[in-house]
Amino acid sequence: MPWWDDLGERYLRSLGKTPEPNIRYHFKRLTMEGSAHYMKETYGLEQSIEEICTGVMSGIEFAYRDCIQCKPGVIDMLEAMRAAGVAMCVATATRRDCALAALERLDILRYFSALFTCTEVGASKTEPDIFELALSHLSTPRETTFVFEDSLHAIETAHAAAFPVMLIDEPASASDAEACQALADVRLKNFTAFSTL
Template sequence: MMKLEAAIFDLDGTLLDSMPIWEGLGQNYLLQKKVQPAPGLQDTLNTMSLQQAAQHFREAYGLREDEETIIWEIQTLIADLYRYEVPLKAGAAEYLQTLQEQNVKMCIATATERKLAESALERLGIREYFSTILTSSEVKAGKDNPLIYHRAVEHLGAPLTKTIIFEDALHAIETATSAGFRVVGVYDESAAQDRERIEALTEQYIYSFSDWKG
């Protein structure tokens, strides 16, 4: 196995066991606005950044609030969970420490908004491992577009062949592998139904970071 020089980590469902708090969030938000969600709303939102979701709520449901207000309102619903409760995935802290000891450069590439990401990472004591946090909103592209991964590689400055992306969601893995990135699939219950497809696309599929053979 070629020596690893850099690692790009997704956040929710990969490092953080946080996907359960997102299930039903969009539906609950719309219901608070007295708007009836369409069937399959969660499937629609699963591939979207928060910015894209806010745009969808305006276009599909006629919400009058601007996108920044919608994002702020959604963040407010879950901010305390990131600040106080969301746990790390099994073996994540130990694996990050190992990579740091091996001088592997690391960053975060996430669809989650920066304030939520930073509050969880700082509470869990792992913010120091990452040289930067890249968010979909800030790069102005969701993970249906490889831009966030290209920006991460540019920041880390390592060759593509010596860089690994850790992701749990099929749509993000499809984007990254189609763009030529090396990807390790990380199991999350929210994507359990996609396991076979993820295994076919990734160079390794792990249930815990203690399983990674890198």
């Protein structure tokens, strides 16, 4: 999601720090708390982990509350899946309050039976914990429980844990597109393409 692309960089610059060129790599692969620990140690920040998390998230909360919209085709896809009796839940790296703000505002929370966050699970999507928890909640067979993802590290994790992966192309992940496609079981250029499956 492009809103997340430079979140860590913006926060560090607001503190007068110069972000290293590879900070996006670290930020994408860690939980919010993990990112805060990384920034505190790497950049010698005096703020507590909680203060760093709050500072970073202040740069994106407004987007979840007021700006982020459903991509074209999402509602139709969710309706089709619900009509077919597909059990669905959300497994996100986003903080619960932010995810709920967007899901409720967009009136799509009703499609999902649960919301799981990496922070609450205690592991980023470089570990399968959140996917395993979602699977346990859904009580569906692993081999038919698709993980919808757009980031390489999460796709690698889901694939390694033997989940089928549905890749949704995302401009923010364009640099990893080839690697993502190699691991995905199904690839959609966008959500409107779901109707062609």
